[in-house]
Amino acid sequence: MIDFTAVLPSIQLHANVEAPRECCGIVVRKLDGALLYMPCRNAASERDVFQIDVTDAAHAEDTGVPVAYAHSHVYTSPMPTDADRVSMMKHGLPWIIVNHPTGAFTINDPVPVIVPLEGRRFVHGVHDCYAIVRDYFAQLGITLADYPRVWGWWENFDLPDAYRENFAREGFVSIHEGALDAEALRKLKPHDVILLRIRAPRDNHAGVYVGDNFMLHHLIDELSRRELLGEFYQRRARAILRHRSLLDQPQEG
Secondary structure, three states: OOOOHHHHHHHHHHHHHHOOOOOEEEEEEOOOOOEEEEEEOEOOOOOOOOOEOHHHHHHHHHHOEEEEEEEEEEOOOOOOOHHHHHHHHHHOOOEEEEEEOOOOEEEEOOOOOOOOOOOOOOEOOOEOHHHHHHHHHHHOOOOOOOOOOOOOHHHOOOOOOOOHHHHHHOOEEEEEEOOOOHHHHHHOOOOOEEEEOOOOOOOOEEEEEEEOOEEEEOOOOOOOEEEEOOHHHHHHEEEEEEEHHHOOOOOOO
16 A cells, blocks of 8 residues: 655645645656655636646656546545545546645545436536436446546537537437427437537537436536426427437337
């Protein structure tokens, strides 16, 4: 087990400098065996989350072998959140989390984690509307790739369409295009994905139809939930997608 004592003061100082934003960085082991904390810029658009700048990450990897990631929790416990645990499992390295302003810290090893589909806090790229669809289908034994999502792609036509392109790659086919009229609602079956356009020029939201006129989804800045597929969502729907493995299977409506 690695002793991170030597780098903790550097991480705590970085947390104080960056507050009220979360700090982030990478602990690397140099050729001589010493540990070094490499502070990185936080590229996240929200104040209470972090995304390590890719240029800074590359510089850290050029300096040494990454052995841990570090970030701060501002005015909240240094215990990992559900989103932290999911990201730790993805990256496979320990995470050091420090609290600002107390300096309290936790050192956390990645362990397998299953986060309930409902009640998740929104964290773009980790726990968002694509993640809820991906995790829902994982429970059906259908694995969907975890594509990186750039914040604001739905407003920038120079960026790839994270929904239309990626859902097609993952084996989904459109069975209806446009808002959900009476005919479309009759077509809906459990496990169908509904693409929506909410205050954006491109389809920027997705949910899973779970039957009985309810949709499982995760809106920005809200907890994931099952919600009635009411008129608000019906008018903003742009497509119904069905996974090809479910096309010929009878399902209960």
